[in-house]
Amino acid sequence: MKGYKGFNKDLTCIGKQYAENTVFEEETAEICKSGMHFCENPFDVLVYYGFINDKAEINEFAEVEALDACKTNDGKKYVTKKLKIGAKIGISGLIKAFVDFTLAKVKTEDTSTNTSDYSAATNTGDRSVSTNTGYRSVSTNTGGCSAATNTGDRSVSTNTGYRSVSTNTGGCSAATNTGDRSAATNTGDYSVSTNTGYYSAATNTGDRSVSTNTGYRSVSTNTGGCSAAMNTGYCSAATNTGDRSVSTNTGGCSAAMNTGDRSVSTNTGYCSAASVEGKNSFAIVTGINSKAKGKLGCYIAVAEWKQKYNGEHELINFRSHKVDGKIIKEDTYYTLKNGKFVEVKTNEGI
Secondary structure: OEEEEEEOOOOEEOOEEOOOOEEEEOOOOEOOOEOEEEEOOHHHHHHHOOOEOOOOOEOEEEEEEEOOOEEEOOOOEEEEOEEEEEEEOHHHHHHHHHHHHHHHHOOHHHEEEEOOOOOEEEEOOOOOEEEEOOOOOEEEEOOOOOEEEEOOOOOEEEEOOOOOEEEEOOOOOEEEEOOOOOEEEEOOOOOEEEEOOOOOEEEEOOOOOEEEEOOOOOEEEEOOOOOEEEEOOOOOEEEEOOOOOEEEEOOOOOEEEEOOOOOEEEEOOOOOEEEEOOOOOEEEEOOOOOEEEEOOOOEEEEEEEEEOOOOOEEEEEEEEEEOOOOOOOOOOOEEEEOOEEEEOOOOOOO
16 A cells, blocks of 8 residues: 655654665554554645644655555554655655645546636536646636646636645646645746645746745745745745745744745744745744754844743844854854854754
């Protein structure tokens, strides 16, 4: 039986160290007691391992295969005595798994499709597919476990049911989900992917795109330049690899990351993290107990808060510093204590 498993960033799970492309065995297998657990449905993995942990670190994911009998008590979480861990797939691989799993599970009799331009395909039933290959088209689902997809330019794919997928490969497109555990993805330029449900993912690979989530434990990611990825939910991640991009979070325990030049990562949530790797970029955290890091030449800016007698917090310091390799090391998280930058060890909370 094949499935998916979540891990901490170092590929550990509940104290057990795993490794890629390796088979692991245990003597017994009982749900929540012994053995190795995994999920067949990639969406269910997020119930146990969100994209971000409570230390604002990105979790890891991998495809797995049970090589022995499996047990389950809910049809979601499975346990086995012998499990093969495949290669790490990361967030992008998990998002692709969302799409592939949903398309594979839908009922063929619920499919609506158009191949001509100016077309519309729509479903109101669960586990349905709407697809368009012409440009200026619309595909929409209102049932759960559905998929809406476009390959033409200037198209719209939308889902209102949970565990849904909307995807576009053409430019000037929009993919949106309002249901839980959904994925909206674009590969074309000038695209928008948005989720309002929790356990969601919105991703763009085209330039000048926007990915946004308002649900918690969500991911928005861009690989094109001039892009924006935004989260307002708790335990979320926003990441950019293109130049002149923006990643921002307002939820607690979130992470915003940039690898492109002249980019900005910013967090306003509690216990959040911001990191940058491109030249002339900024990592800014204004939330309580938050941290920031960057490559040489970048700048970090951190706020310090003090808890008052009534439980409220007061802003007492806000400082910025260049990552110079001396006072501020590269690839090292810093927080602000008593007005001074203090290194945050990788195994420490903040």
